[in-house]
Amino acid sequence: MPRNSMRLSRFYLPLLKETPADAQIVSHRLMLRAGMIRQQGAGIYAWLPLGFRVLKKIEQIVREEQDRAGAIEMLMPTIQQADLWRESGRYDAYGKEMLRITDRGDREMLFGPTNEEMITEIFRAGVRSYKDLPKMLYHIQWKFRDEIRPRFGIMRGREFLMKDTYSFDIDEAAARRSYNKMFVAYLRTFARLGLTSIPMRADTGPIGGDLSHEFIVLADTGESAVFCDKRLIAMKTPSKGTDFDGDLQPVIDQFTSHYAATDEMHDADEFEKGVAQKDQISARGIEVGHIFYFGTKYSEPMKAVVTGSDGKDTPVHMGSYGVGVSRLMGAIIEAFHDDGGCKWPMSVAPYHVGVINLKAGDEACDAACEKIYTELSDAGVDVLYDDTKARAKICSHGSDRIALSSGHRTARCGLWHGGIKISQ
C-alpha cells in the first residue's frame, strides 16, 4: 500500500477547473477534475497519486477475498507468444481486439487480453496427478484490449487492470465447487467495496463454456440493459467467516433463486410471468466481474491432463474468473457521488481525514495541525494534511465529507470522510 498519510505541499494533486469536453460520464469527469488520472492515449491512462491510492485499496480488497477463498497469487507477464494461442485456436479467432506485436526478431507476440492459454501451459508443466487438485491460481495484471471505440475513461479503456483466477479440477462436480468459491468471493469483494452486485446469467462469449455469471452493479450510466427481481438486492452478503471448504451450493442457490439476466440472456416472457410486477427491475448495469466454467475447452487441445485415481490420463476441468479492478473505481464513483464530487466508501477512500491549516505560518496553528496530523497518522488513520498557504475555502457536503477548494486549486473534489478545520 502507498504511504498512509501525506502533506499536501509534497503531494501531486493537479486539479482541473474545467470539465474536459469529451468526458461523457460522471466518473470520467470527476477522475479527471480531481487529478486522479491523466489520459496518455486513446483508452490509456496514467494513475496520478490520488487515483493510484484508490486503485491500490480496491486491489488489496480483491486480493484479500481471493486469498480467503483459497486462490494462490502469482504473476504472469503482459507479453505472450502467438504460438501459445495457436494451440487453443484463439489466435486467429480473437480478432482485432488483440494487440498483436512483432519483436526485433520477427517473432509474433501479443499483449495479453486474458490468460487462459498461459495458465494452462503453466499448469500442464507442473501438475501430474489428481492428488494435486484442486488448484486455484490468480494474478492481478495489466491487460490490453484494442477496443475500436474506447470511452468512459477507465470504464472502457484499452489498458486496464484485471484480476483473473483460474481453477483446475478433476471433474465437473469438483469444478462446480471451485466456481462456487469464486461466486461467494465475488459477492464479498463487491460488498466490501460498498457495492451491491447482482449475479446474472450471462453469455460466455469468446471464453467459451456453458456456465457463466456476470456480476452487475446497477447504475444509470451502465452499458448493459439488465433485468432482475428486486428481492436480489436485499440479500445478505456471505460473512467473513464463510467456510470455503464447506458446501457453498445453498448460498449460490439463494442468489440464483430469482430472475436476473443481462440483455443477451433476457427472456421477456419468463421475466413477466415469473416476477411480480412490483419486484421487476429493468435498469442499466455495469459489469464488474464475470465467472466461467468451461470444462475441457482449453485442457483438451492443450493437453493439460492429470492421472486420475484409475491410473488414466484425463483432461482437467477449468474455470476462469475475472474482476475489472481499474473499472471498479469508475463503478464506485458512478454509484457514489453527488454535485460536490465523489463520495467514497470508507474502505477505498484515498484519505480518511483531511486536516486543513487555515492559518499556515501561524505558530500555534501550525503546532496544533502537526499534532493532529501526527496523532491520527500514528493511530492508523490515512490523513491528507493541507499545510499550504493557499487560501482555503471549505465546502462541507453532508456530515461525513469535506470538499477541498483552496486558493488557485478551485476545482471541487470530494476526497475524504470527515474533516478537521484548524483556524486557531
Add this chain to the structure above:
Amino acid sequence: MPRNSMRLSRFYLPLLKETPADAQIVSHRLMLRAGMIRQQGAGIYAWLPLGFRVLKKIEQIVREEQDRAGAIEMLMPTIQQADLWRESGRYDAYGKEMLRITDRGDREMLFGPTNEEMITEIFRAGVRSYKDLPKMLYHIQWKFRDEIRPRFGIMRGREFLMKDTYSFDIDEAAARRSYNKMFVAYLRTFARLGLTSIPMRADTGPIGGDLSHEFIVLADTGESAVFCDKRLIAMKTPSKGTDFDGDLQPVIDQFTSHYAATDEMHDADEFEKGVAQKDQISARGIEVGHIFYFGTKYSEPMKAVVTGSDGKDTPVHMGSYGVGVSRLMGAIIEAFHDDGGCKWPMSVAPYHVGVINLKAGDEACDAACEKIYTELSDAGVDVLYDDTKARAKICSHGSDRIALSSGHRTARCGLWHGGIKISQ
C-alpha cells in the same frame, strides 16, 4: 502483500529435478528448479507463487524507502504514444531495443522502456509555479526492452519490473538535493535487502546528462567489470532516522570519497596511483540501480517550465532514478546461495519458517502441526506448512535453514529460515 502463511497442499510449487541446460548462472538455475519462475518466451517469465512472494517483498522494501525519502507513488501505463517520444527526439534515437507497436487504427505506440517523456508531459500539465517544487514522483511498473540476446533468466530479461523515480527542481542546486535523497534511499534499500551496494561513477548513456551513479553489487557472475577501493565496502549505511530534508551532502561525499568506477568510466592510472595496492578491488558487479541528473534535457524540448520567483518561465531541472526490482531477486540469489540452494536474507525470504508434518494423517501429529502453524501465523510469522503425505526428506543446511525435499518433489530448494520438524 500475498497471504502470509500457506499449506503446501494448496500451494503451487512445481519443482524441477533437472537443471535446464540453458540456465548459465546460479540464480537462473535455482529460480527454475525451485519453481519460482517459468519462461514464457525469450526473456519473458511468469512469476510462480514462490517467486512472486519474494518479488513482492523486494518491491515493498523499495517502496518504503522511496516513501521515506519523500517520493510520491503513482502508476503510468505500459503503452506509450510514439508522438510523445518524438517531442524529446528519442523515438528515432532509441533504436531496436524499443518495442514498437501499431494498433488497429494504425497509431504508432510503444511498450515503455522508461518514462522520462511521459512524466515530463504529466508534470508540465499540472505544475505552473516554482512554489510547487520540489516534486519527486515514482512508479513501479513493468517495462519492456527488446534485448537482442536476453539471458541469465530475469537478470537480463525483456519484460522486467522497474521502480523509476523522477525529480523536478527549480535549479541545479535544488536538483542536486533531490539526487542526494535518492542516493541515500538507494543505499538504504539495498542494505535492507541484505546487499552491499557500491555507488560508482557511470556513463549516462541514452538517458543523457552529466551526473550519474550506478549502484553495483559485487558478484562473480556480474556482467560488468568494476574497480573500487576496499574501504567503500565497510561504510555504514545511513540510518532509518536519516533526515531527508536535511543536508545529505556529507553522506554523499563520504560514499564518493574513494575510487569506484565501472568499466566504461575506469581510469587505470588514477586507480593505480590513488588506491593503495591492498585496497584495490578489481571484480565483477551487478548493476541494481542507476541514478541520473540531466538538467533540462527533457524539460527544454518538451516545454516543462515553471514561473520562477522573478515571474519568468524557466525549464525545470530533472533527474531520474531506477531500481531493477525483478533483477534484484537474481542479484540476491547470486550473492546468497550455496550447494543446497538459495539462502534468503530474512527481509525477503518467501517464508520464515517451514513446518513439516512427518506423519500426516496421525491425529496427534496433525494437531501439533496445526497448533504450531496457527500460532506462528497469528504471531505474524510467514509459515509454509507441509501438510502433504508425500515422504519428507529433511536436508538441513547450516543452523538457519532447511531445504525441503519430500517424496516425488526431490529437487532441493532452500526456502526458508528456521525449520520445525514434527514427527510425533
